[in-house]
Amino acid sequence: MNGTQRFTAAVEARLKEAIARLGYRSNPLARSMITGRTRAIGLAILDISNPHFTNLVKGANRVAIQHDYTLLLVDTEENPQREQTLIESLAQRVDGMIVSSRMPDDSVQWLLDLGKPVVLFGRGARFPVASVGTDSCLAGYMLANHLVKLGHRHIAYLGFGRSRWNDERIRGIRNCLDEYGLALDIHDAASPSAAGGERACSALVLGPKRPDAVICYNDLIALGFIKQARELGLQLPRDVSVAGFDNVPYGEYTAPALTTVDFQSEKMGELAMTKLLDQLHGNAETAASYSLLDPRLVVRESTVRREVAAGDAAAAGDARTRRHESRMPAAE
Amino acid sequence: MNGTQRFTAAVEARLKEAIARLGYRSNPLARSMITGRTRAIGLAILDISNPHFTNLVKGANRVAIQHDYTLLLVDTEENPQREQTLIESLAQRVDGMIVSSRMPDDSVQWLLDLGKPVVLFGRGARFPVASVGTDSCLAGYMLANHLVKLGHRHIAYLGFGRSRWNDERIRGIRNCLDEYGLALDIHDAASPSAAGGERACSALVLGPKRPDAVICYNDLIALGFIKQARELGLQLPRDVSVAGFDNVPYGEYTAPALTTVDFQSEKMGELAMTKLLDQLHGNAETAASYSLLDPRLVVRESTVRREVAAGDAAAAGDARTRRHESRMPAAE
């Protein structure tokens, strides 16, 4: 027996000797079958190529190891069917699951019916699930506000419609632009990746009215956009300011370095794992709670003050004073 | 019973009904205990933040899914103890393991003793293990050759001593430089990451003799190096050409875009998984074989022709002719 029973030192030694001699190793499958516990946690992420998600993993892994759990990872590759298969397969081999998914709130039920504790991302208080997230609306407001203050007036959003946060980000941006009486030009990328940003770039930049500034759904799209805009002959950031969300590590190493909003991905991972372990160990307090992390604006080189022509400047000043005293609606 | 036995349609229907009514789901743990098969493959990688490894995962995952296997991932975080614990824990839950590790050849035995089929990376023919790798020596040669042809004479290598490929890369670089009678200045980064490159930069760049060109152990180090060199006031690539290994996706989005050697990481992952499944299904042919992938030079903007002063030019010409007809030693 392993750990449950105590013996006299003599017997214990003899036991240990036998174990070593036979090369015995306990079969965790059989053990798990009995105890119903695996000491493993499953984590499903949408895309392992996206540093945002690998940061989640880093955070979750740290906490798991601290508590002597093994973190098992699957990459669902933004594919809903694959996601369901993989999650079902994984869920039965672990004590609990952390899941990053685009499935709508009402499709989440089967996940809960798996009978394992679950932590999700960004499900808000509207759903009785443990969940951790950030204020995407506020983040959008921050970025828009930053750009407007730099003198930008024609702002575009290159979004990703399939994301559950896309609308929130738009809302935040609009909240800000509305204060200045500015319109928002909305575009959509086919995928939340650099390739998506590249492909969407020309439609924005070569379209009828080129924006002064582009806010992208995430940093990867922003990176792709920047590269493609360059190849189309634009001078960045002079011609167009670009910003993203997530603060992925590589945004720091590009030129121009990327302005973005830090969502504290790693801390999100930590928090999710902590929440799950709490649930596992019966601390029901945090069970179905929602933890919100603060977004932080990270200003780098990809957003710069717009050099305005004379006519433009007057219009800008006009707009700014017109609705000068409006409050920040996103800080609710 | 599930799949093993056939029944008449009537019984089958009644069975299905009962299954649905009871909400029965087979317990894969119990099943695996009996059959000894889990239909899962374990993959251990050194650092999930490194796109090289996430590409391995992408490749392996694709093949696994094709064959209806679940790929379970662990991140060992460049930590040997953690690695051993995680691998042992994972190995017993899966049918086979793919392991990316820095452990020396003679420490690999315990891994094989786990009793599961294993595929490793870059173990060569010298070890009776299934393994896939690339020719690091040739890759080093390619990069060095590229730089010499661009007129660089003072070439430095910013390596990572703990890697099992570091010496191979140095050998390849030296093979080339020797042909031109050039010396190689060797430095070492503390970690194979952008942070490692940043920290190591000043010692190289502010040292007694600044190199014309720096070859970094991998792209991440190169990215960090470039960023830091910029902050130290250097004009890149004019002042220093920089190159790396791996061809990580983000090297394309930096400025200057990174010259590198493509190791076909994704294909490596595919190949490793294919090899493992072959082993699992009894195709013993590939069992202990070693597959080598070809490195490919990817020239981008971070390496440029050196603008030589008059004296330098003469010396360079001299060196080039001196051992003009020597063969490529790395193509063995």
Add this chain to the structure above:
DNA sequence: GTGAAAGCGCTAACAA
């Protein structure tokens, strides 16, 4: 403090 026995949920082999 130690050994024996029951049974977890399943599959495999066999009997009906």
Add this chain to the structure above:
DNA sequence: TTGTTAGCGCTTTCAC
């Protein structure tokens, strides 16, 4: 084609 049984490697319980 169907129902039954043994037993996988472990933990748990209980008698010794």
